[in-house]
Structures are given as structure tokens and as C-alpha cells.
Amino acid sequence: MTVIFVLVLFSYSQIAFCAALIFQSVSKATCWHGDLCPLPAHHTQLISPYVPYMQAEKVLLEMQDPKKGVKSQPQRLVITTIPHAITVCALYSNSFFPMLSLARQLLNSCSGFLSSEARSFGSMLVALGYIYPLQDHKRLVIKPDASLYRFQTPYFWPTQQWPVEDTDYAIYLAKRNIRKKGILELHEQEQYNRLHKWMNHKWDFIVMQAKEQYRAAKERKKPDRVVFDCQERAYWVVHRPPVRTHTHTHTHTHTHTDSYQTCTTYTGCRLLPRVKSSVSIGALVKYCATYNSHDPFLSKCLPSNPWLTDDVTYWTLNMPNVEIPTKMRVERWTFSFGELLSDPRGRDDFRLFLKKEFSGENLAFWEGCEDLKWGTAVTMREKAEQIYKTFLARGAPRWINIDGKTMEITVSGLRHPHRYVLDAAQTHIYMLMKKVSKHTRSDAQLEQNARNRRPSLSPIILRQQELEQRAKMAASAPVDITQLCRFTTPVSHLAVYSGFTDSPSANASPSLPFVAPTPVCPSPISVALDSNSASERRAEAGEGEAERNPEARAPAGGNVLKSRMALSLRRLLKRGCSPSTMFASLSPKGQAAAGTSRIQPLCPDQPSQAPPRRTGNFFQIKVDIPPECRIYPIESEDEEEENRASSRGGVGAKEIICPWESLTPQNGTG
Amino acid sequence: MDVAASSEESWKTMFPSAVLSLCHMQVVACYRNLASCVGGCTDSLQLRDDLRQTREKAQKLAVSTCQHLTSHLRDKSLPQEQRRELELLWVAFSSSLELLHVDMCKVFSMGDIFCLANTTALVQTGLQGGGSEVAARALSLPDLNQAQTPADGLENQERSAMEKEISQIDHMIDDMEMKVNVLRWMVEPHGPQYAEPLSSTDSASLALLTVDEEQPGHQPLCQRSRIFVFLLLFAVVLVAATLSVCVVFFS
Numbered sequence: 001m002t003v004i005f006v007l008v009l010f011s012y013s014q015i016a017f018c019a020a021l022i023f024q025s026v027s028k029a030t031c032w033h034g035d036l037c038p039l040p041a042h043h044t045q046l047i048s049p050y051v052p053y054m055q056a057e058k059v060l061l062e063m064q065d066p067k068k069g070v071k072s073q074p075q076r077l078v079i080t081t082i083p084h085a086i087t088v089c090a091l092y093s094n095s096f097f098p099m100l101s102l103a104r105q106l107l108n109s110c111s112g113f114l115s116s117e118a119r120s121f122g123s124m125l126v127a128l129g130y131i132y133p134l135q136d137h138k139r140l141v142i143k144p145d146a147s148l149y150r151f152q153t154p155y156f157w158p159t160q161q162w163p164v165e166d167t168d169y170a171i172y173l174a175k176r177n178i179r180k181k182g183i184l185e186l187h188e189q190e191q192y193n194r195l196h197k198w199m200n201h202k203w204d205f206i207v208m209q210a211k212e213q214y215r216a217a218k219e220r221k222k223p224d225r226v227v228f229d230c231q232e233r234a235y236w237v238v239h240r241p242p243v244r245t246h247t248h249t250h251t252h253t254h255t256h257t258d259s260y261q262t263c264t265t266y267t268g269c270r271l272l273p274r275v276k277s278s279v280s281i282g283a284l285v286k287y288c289a290t291y292n293s294h295d296p297f298l299s300k301c302l303p304s305n306p307w308l309t310d311d312v313t314y315w316t317l318n319m320p321n322v323e324i325p326t327k328m329r330v331e332r333w334t335f336s337f338g339e340l341l342s343d344p345r346g347r348d349d350f351r352l353f354l355k356k357e358f359s360g361e362n363l364a365f366w367e368g369c370e371d372l373k374w375g376t377a378v379t380m381r382e383k384a385e386q387i388y389k390t391f392l393a394r395g396a397p398r399w400i401n402i403d404g405k406t407m408e409i410t411v412s413g414l415r416h417p418h419r420y421v422l423d424a425a426q427t428h429i430y431m432l433m434k435k436v437s438k439h440t441r442s443d444a445q446l447e448q449n450a451r452n453r454r455p456s457l458s459p460i461i462l463r464q465q466e467l468e469q470r471a472k473m474a475a476s477a478p479v480d481i482t483q484l485c486r487f488t489t490p491v492s493h494l495a496v497y498s499g500f501t502d503s504p505s506a507n508a509s510p511s512l513p514f515v516a517p518t519p520v521c522p523s524p525i526s527v528a529l530d531s532n533s534a535s536e537r538r539a540e541a542g543e544g545e546a547e548r549n550p551e552a553r554a555p556a557g558g559n560v561l562k563s564r565m566a567l568s569l570r571r572l573l574k575r576g577c578s579p580s581t582m583f584a585s586l587s588p589k590g591q592a593a594a595g596t597s598r599i600q601p602l603c604p605d606q607p608s609q610a611p612p613r614r615t616g617n618f619f620q621i622k623v624d625i626p627p628e629c630r631i632y633p634i635e636s637e638d639e640e641e642e643n644r645a646s647s648r649g650g651v652g653a654k655e656i657i658c659p660w661e662s663l664t665p666q667n668g669t670g
Numbered sequence: 671m672d673v674a675a676s677s678e679e680s681w682k683t684m685f686p687s688a689v690l691s692l693c694h695m696q697v698v699a700c701y702r703n704l705a706s707c708v709g710g711c712t713d714s715l716q717l718r719d720d721l722r723q724t725r726e727k728a729q730k731l732a733v734s735t736c737q738h739l740t741s742h743l744r745d746k747s748l749p750q751e752q753r754r755e756l757e758l759l760w761v762a763f764s765s766s767l768e769l770l771h772v773d774m775c776k777v778f779s780m781g782d783i784f785c786l787a788n789t790t791a792l793v794q795t796g797l798q799g800g801g802s803e804v805a806a807r808a809l810s811l812p813d814l815n816q817a818q819t820p821a822d823g824l825e826n827q828e829r830s831a832m833e834k835e836i837s838q839i840d841h842m843i844d845d846m847e848m849k850v851n852v853l854r855w856m857v858e859p860h861g862p863q864y865a866e867p868l869s870s871t872d873s874a875s876l877a878l879l880t881v882d883e884e885q886p887g888h889q890p891l892c893q894r895s896r897i898f899v900f901l902l903l904f905a906v907v908l909v910a911a912t913l914s915v916c917v918v919f920f921s
Contacts, residue, residue: 011910084794154709205762212699219803
């Protein structure tokens with residue numbers, strides 16, 4: 001009986017004890033401190049000015065003061081107790097108030113409730129990584145409850161902005177994996193795999209270092225080990241957050257923007273075309289080597305670098321509409337077609353050249369497309385319509401010749417015009433013009449350019465002149481033949497540099513029948529296709545003789561070559577086709593050999609054939625052409641072909657000598 | 671015979687370099703562990719002294735490893751396999767050297783901010799113990815070259831010495847890059863992607879941490895302990911009830 005009674009008493013005491021325990025734990029759950037401050041429920045306004053790290057540090061250091069700073073409490077875990085955990089209340093408590101006034105001064109904000117400010121400041125501290133939450137460590141927010149936080153060790157502070165290395169992150173992830181396999185989360189796993197791929201060469205080191213760090217940490221006592229792990233974990237949550245974590249604070253944390261930026265960068269990078277570095281570096285080296293001598297700072301420029309000597313001659317000589325381009329400038333045009341087009345002077349010359357070839361509409365179309373692309377959005381529709389009416393429509397005054405497919409695409413795109421609707425056609429025309437320029441470009445002549453200086457005009461006048469010129473050109477579509485011929489008439493004072501220099505008298509010979517119909521210049525329509533055979537044969541004769549006697553008759557040969565080439569070019573541009581189709585179209589006419597021989601230089605894969613052509617181009621010296629050069633017996637085509645073929649190899653090397661170089665002493669300063 | 675001789679030779683070449691490299695990595699890991707305490711509540715002269723000693727040890731090891739590896743890698747007659755192994759060691763050593771450099775710079779700049787004279791400003795990080803065990807681990811490694819010089823430096827002397835040492839490491843890294851051309855991206859590691867968990871898994875600290883991880887935003891204190899207490903209470907109540915019933919029945 002008594003035993004049972006004793007037992008009953010014992011059990012009741014146990015009940016009481018357990019109740020007391022529960023009561024205590026419940027009481028600890030709620031924050032029953034005397035200085036509990038009411039926290040607002042709404043989210044706070046963020047303090048927008050970016051708080052420099054140093055100032056946050058100052059505040060943090062003040063918070064450490066045992067008397068005036070934040071009161072801390074021990075964090076109770078199952079096995080042990082770890083000190084220095086702080087609650088939000090302690091953070092916002094009255095003792096923090098002096099710190100907050102300091103913070104207010106630092107932040108330069110003059111209004112705001114204490115609690116909202118405190119909250120923003122606290123959130124910022126957490127987001128930056130100065131304080132980390134002990135529970136719910138993945139979300140870096142300050143919560144208005146009894147959750148605990150701890151100060152981060154200064155080694156992990158973001159103050160100095162030490163670079164956050166991927167190596168360290170890999171070591172950290174490896175360490176976590178050592179502790180317990182499979183503990184890594186999904187995004188951490190992905191990062192681990194990515195790092196394993198990109199830092200594969202270091203992987204042995206990373207694994208070994210992780211093991212060593214793990215072993216070193218084990219030397220410490222258990223509570224310290226927990227603290228260390230928490231610290232490191234918090235550090236990596238700040239600097240390598242899982243993507244798309246929504247933090248309540250919108251403070252200017254570089255981590256948040258970082259992760260977003262890295263995301264976009266990686267997605268962008270995946271879509272970029274990739275080139276082998278040897279290829280891209282080779283291209284860079286080639287570019288540098290080519291342009292090295294043209295850079296006024298990297299190599300000497302004549303007459304002198306204006307930035308260094310304050311002498312503006314260099315700029316005067318290189319103005320956009322200077323009459324005579326300098327040697328270096330013309331050399332630049334030979335680098336690529338793009339260079340020629342981008343230089344206004346080069347473009348002018350090219351325009352003139354194309355006018356000679358009666359294919360000026362190509363350049364005009366290209367310029368129109370550029371205008372459309374770079375113009376204002378308001379004018380786009382009208383411009384597109386204008387271009388269509390002028391160049392693309394059937395029976396347009398300046399109809400350009402592009403293939404059917406491109407035309408289809410363009411016309412269908414023009415129903416809803418936008419900036420880039422003419423891109424396909426523009427590219428086509430660009431490539432066409434490029435092919436043309438390829439074998440007319442040459443080591444152009446630069447003669448006594450520096451000597452023929454003009455007095456410099458003010459930029460306003462230059463601009464006016466430019467506009468007038470443009471208006472004139474716009475007004476002069478369709479191509480006015482008489483105007484064209486005015487350009488072709490050699491201008492005496494421009495002895496060194498002119499466009500087409502065929503004097504009417506020189507062209508009167510029967511060997512060049514295609515200029516015969518008009519005394520001044522050929523009419524495109526009359527020469528079109530029927531008289532081709534005759535003219536070509538005769539032109540071939542001219543070419544054959546030119547090849548046989550390159551230097552002596554270079555100018556004449558040049559003329560003939562040029563005229564032959566002009567013919568072929570015109571044909572090429574009219575048809576607007578690739579060389580292969582040219583082959584096909586010409587072969588049935590029995591001019592296959594002639595066609596191929598002439599067209600071959602147009603193929604890009606036979607550059608060796610190109611140089612012989614270069615001597616005849618439209619950048620020529622006007623010289624007296626000895627009339628006897630013109631008269632040659634007309635030989636059979638085949639013989640000429642053979643001759644040409646055989647002499648090509650030998651002549652090719654010789655023809656690189658520029659004809660004008662041998663004739664420069666003859667020219668006066670003009 | 672030849673094979674044995676060559677393998678023995680390769681062993682002679684590789685062994686010291688490998689050992690040195692491994693020791694260096696250990697010391698760097700210990701240094702990092704100690705460095706993360708600087709500025710915290712356990713920061714003290716003792717800690718700084720430990721740091722200094724660990725640092726000196728790391729430097730000595732670095733110098734000897736560097737010499738070894740450089741001399742072997744510049745030897746043109748090295749067989750291909752050995753060269754590959756040495757390159758692997760080279761990459762590992764240079765990475766750990768970089769880690770050491772970064773840690774040294776961090777400690778140097780933090781020493782500026784956290785002066786030991788003002789102990790109230792040290793951050794309360796929750797650490798309790800010192801780092802003496804870690805330092806002991808670092809310093810217990812065998813020293814292949816010279817004996818340690820037990821010096822107890824004052825803080826100022828230490829700062830200037832530290833600056834010198836940082837620049838020394840800098841130069842060493844530069845020198846290494848100049849003298850030996852190792853293409854890092856060509857090096858293939860031997861080890862696995864995932865490090866195997868070490869035999870004595872740290873269950874205790876694991877438990878502590880997982881307790882934290884399992885409670886996202888719930889009540890702060892241990893749910894488990896409360897459940898335990900409730901169960902206990904329930905059991906006791908049950909016992910008491912049965913006993914009371916017995917009492918009632920039998921009396």
C-alpha cells in the first residue's frame with residue numbers, strides 16, 4: 001500500500017517537473033525581455049543611399065562594446081551552448097539607439113521612424129553579411145521574432161572587397177561533401193559540377209585542401225566547430241546565393257546583382273558563336289600588323305602628328321572632301337572594301353568609278369539602305385518607300401539587279417517596313433561591289449599629293465559643299481550621261497589624279513569600238529550585248545598586246561584593260577550573278593574561253609590572277625598615249641588565249657610594277 | 671633492373687616534392703583556420719603569435735618546395751610521366767601558395783583594423799577556444815630543412831616582418847611563373863570528383879548543424895526536446911493514473 005502511495009507521489013512530482021520544463025521552454029520561445037519594442041508589421045522603406053562598408057564597420061565595432069553595445073545571449077543547442085547570439089530585440093533595443101543616431105548621421109536621412117530605420121539598417125547588415133541568422137540561414141532577412149543572429153567574423157566581412165574566389169567555393173563544397181555525402185543542394189551540386197569542369201586541373205588540390213581544412217577544423221572543440229561551420233555557410237550564402245532567392249531587402253547588395261548578372265552572362269555566352277582562340281588571335285595580329293603603320297601614334301605620320309606638334313597639316317590633308325587623298329589614305333582603301341566605303345573620299349571615288357561602269361545605282365542603293373538603318377524612326381517608312389520606288393520596283397529609274405529570292409524577301413518585308421528590311425538586298429549589293437572593287441583596287445597612286453595643297457576651308461563651308469553635292473547627286477538620278485562625261489573629260493590641272501583619263505582623241509581608234517558611237521563616252525544601251533563579240537575580240541587583242549609589252553605600253557594597255565574590264569564589269573553588274581552563272585551564260589555564245597579568262601580574276605580563289613589586272617584601273621595618270629600602240633593585227637582568239645595563259649604566269653610577277661612609278665619623272669608637279 | 675632503377679629514381683625525385691607539397695597544404699589549411707579568428711573575441715597575442723609561427727613554417731616549406739619543383743621541372747631530361755606528376759604537384763603547390771598569399775594579406779589588413787590594445791572592439795563571434803591546437807598541428811609537421819627559430823615578436827616588428835614576407839611570397843609566385851612554363855589547363859588530375867567522407871564522420875557537429883537546418887522559421891528552440899518532454903509527461907501521467915486506479919481498487 002505504502003509502496004503504491006509512494007509511487008503515486010513520485011509520479012505526481014514527475015508530472016510537476018515535466019510541466020515546469022515545458023513551461024520554461026515555452027517561456028524561452030517568447031521574447032520576454034523588458035525592453036521589447038514594438039516592431040511594425042509593414043516592410044520598411046529602404047534607405048537608398050549606398051552605405052559604404054567602412055561606415056557600417058564602424059557601427060558594428062561600436063556595437064561590440066560590452067556596456068553600450070548589443071546584448072547577447074547564449075544559443076542553446078542540443079548538446080552545447082554557444083554564446084554571442086543576439087536577437088532582433090537586442091539589436092533594436094535602447095542601448096542600440098545611440099548607434100542608430102550615428103547611423104542616421106552616416107546615412108544622411110532626416111526623417112523616418114526609429115523602428116523602420118533600424119529595420120532597414122539591420123536588413124542591410126544581414127544582406128551584406130555582417131550578421132548572419134542562426135536559424136533559417138538561407139534567407140538573409142531580419143525577422144521580427146525571437147530568431148537569433150550572430151556577428152560574422154571579420155575574416156568574412158565584405159569590407160575590403162576581397163575577391164570571392166571560385167577555388168574557395170569549390171573547397172567549401174568539397175568540405176561539406178566530406179562531412180556528409182549528398183548533403184549538397186541542387187544549385188550547389190550544379191555549381192560543384194561546373195567548377196569541376198572549369199577548374200579540372202586544380203581538382204586534386206581542391207580535394208586535398210578540403211580534407212586538410214576539415215582535419216584542421218576538427219582540432220577545435222565542438223562548439224567552435226559549429227560556429228566555424230555556421231560562419232562559412234553564411235559567407236557563402238551571401239556570396240553564392242541560390243539563384244532566384246527572393247530577399248525582402250532591396251538594398252544595393254552586389255551579391256544580388258552579381259547573381260543576376262552572372263545568370264544573364266552565362267545564358268548569353270551559351271548562344272555566342274565560338275571561335276578558336278588561335279583563329280581570333282591570328283586575326284587580331286593581322287589587323288595590328290596591317291594598321292600599325294597607319295596609326296599616327298604607333299608610327300610616324302607625315303608631316304607630323306598634330307596632337308604632338310600642334311601642326312594641323314595632317315588634318316588638313318585628310319579632310320573628308322579633299323581633292324587629293326594622301327598616299328596613306330589610299331593605301332588604307334586597299335585593305336578592305338569596307339575601308340574604301342567608310343572613307344568619304346574613297347566612297348566618292350568609288351561612286352565615280354561606278355558611274356563610269358553605269359552601275360552607280362548600286363552604291364546609291366547601298367547608301368540609301370544605310371540611311372534607312374541609321375535614320376530616325378519617323379522617316380523610316382517614307383525612306384523605305386522611296387528606295388523601293390527608285391531601286392526595286394519593276395521599271396524603276398535606277399533598278400538594281402538582285403537575284404529573285406532576295407527580291408522576294410525584300411518585297412515581302414517591305415509590306416511591314418522596319419529598319420533592317422533591306423538588309424539582305426544591301427548585303428547582296430555590297431558583295432557585288434566588293435567583287436568589283438577587288439580587281440580594280442590597286443596600289444593606288446599617290447603622287448605629288450602633299451605638294452598640291454589647298455587652303456583649308458572652314459567646316460561650315462565644307463558641310464555646305466557636301467550637302468550641295470549630295471543634293472546634286474540625288475537630283476541627277478537617272479544617270480545623266482552628259483554630266484558623266486564631264487567627269488570623264490580629263491581636267492588638265494589635276495594631272496596626278498583623275499578619274500577616267502581616256503581623252504576622246506585616244507579613244508577614237510577603231511580598236512575600241514564601244515566608245516565610238518559617241519565621241520565622248522559609250523552609251524550603255526548601244527553596247528549592250530550584240531557587239532560584244534567584236535569588241536571583246538578587239539579588246540582581247542588589246543589585252544594580248546598589253547600583256548606582251550607591259551611596261552612600255554602600260555598606260556595604253558591599262559586603258560584597254562580598263563575598258564575590257566569595264567565591259568566585263570558592266571556585264572557582271574547588270575547580271576548581278578556569281579562567276580559560275582557567268583560561265584554558264586557566256587559559254588553557249590562561244591566565248592567560253594574569253595569569258596573564263598576574263599572572269600577568272602573575279603573569282604576570289606584565284607588572287608594570283610588579280611594582280612595583272614590592277615595596272616589598269618581608273619586611278620590613272622593622264623599621259624600622252626603613243627598612237628602606234630593602238631594598232632595591232634587582230635589575231636585569232638585561240639592563239640591569244642594560249643599566249644595569255646602562258647604569259648600570265650610570267651607577266652603576273654612583272655605587272656606588279658606600278659606603271660606610274662616609271663612615269664613619275666615625266667610628270668611635272670602639275 | 672633498369673625499370674627498378676628508373677622507378678627508384680623517379681621515387682627519389684617525386685617523393686620529397688610530394689611530401690613537401692602536402693605539408694605545405696596542411697600548413698596553409700591551418701593558417702586559414704587561424705586567420706578566420708583574427709578580429710574575433712578569441713583574438714589575442716597568443717593567436718597572433720600562432721599565426722606568425724604558422725606563417726613562417728609555411729614560408730620555409732614554400733621555399734624548399736619551390737626549389738625542388740623548379741629544379742626538377744627545368745631539367746629537360748625528365749621522363750614524360752614524371753613530368754606530368756610534377757606538373758600536377760606544381761599546380762597544387764602554386765594554388766596553395768596563392769591561398770597563403772591571400773590569407774596573409776587579409777591578416778595583415780585586419781591587423782590594422784583590430785588592434786589588440788582595444789579588446790572591447792573585438793567582434794563577438796561566438797568562439798570560445800583558442801587556436802592553439804590548430805597551430806600545434808601546423809607546427810608539428812616535419813621540417814625538412816632548418817630548425818625553427820622561436821621568436822616572440824612585438825606587434826610592430828611583426829607587421830614589418832609580415833610585409834616583407836608577403837612581398838617575398840609575391841616574388842616567389844612571379845618567379846615560379848617565369849622560370850617554369852606549366853600549362854595548367856593541360857594538367858589532368860588523378861583524384862575523384864567527390865572527396866570520400868573521412869572515416870570518423872563528425873556526427874556530433876553534424877547533428878548540431880542539421881538541427882538548425884531542419885527548422886526553417888519555426889519556433890526557436892528544440893522541437894525535439896519538447897516532444898521528448900511531452901512524451902515523458904504522458905508516460906508519467908499514464909503510470910500515475912494506473913497506480914491511482916490500483917490504489918482505488920485495492921483500498
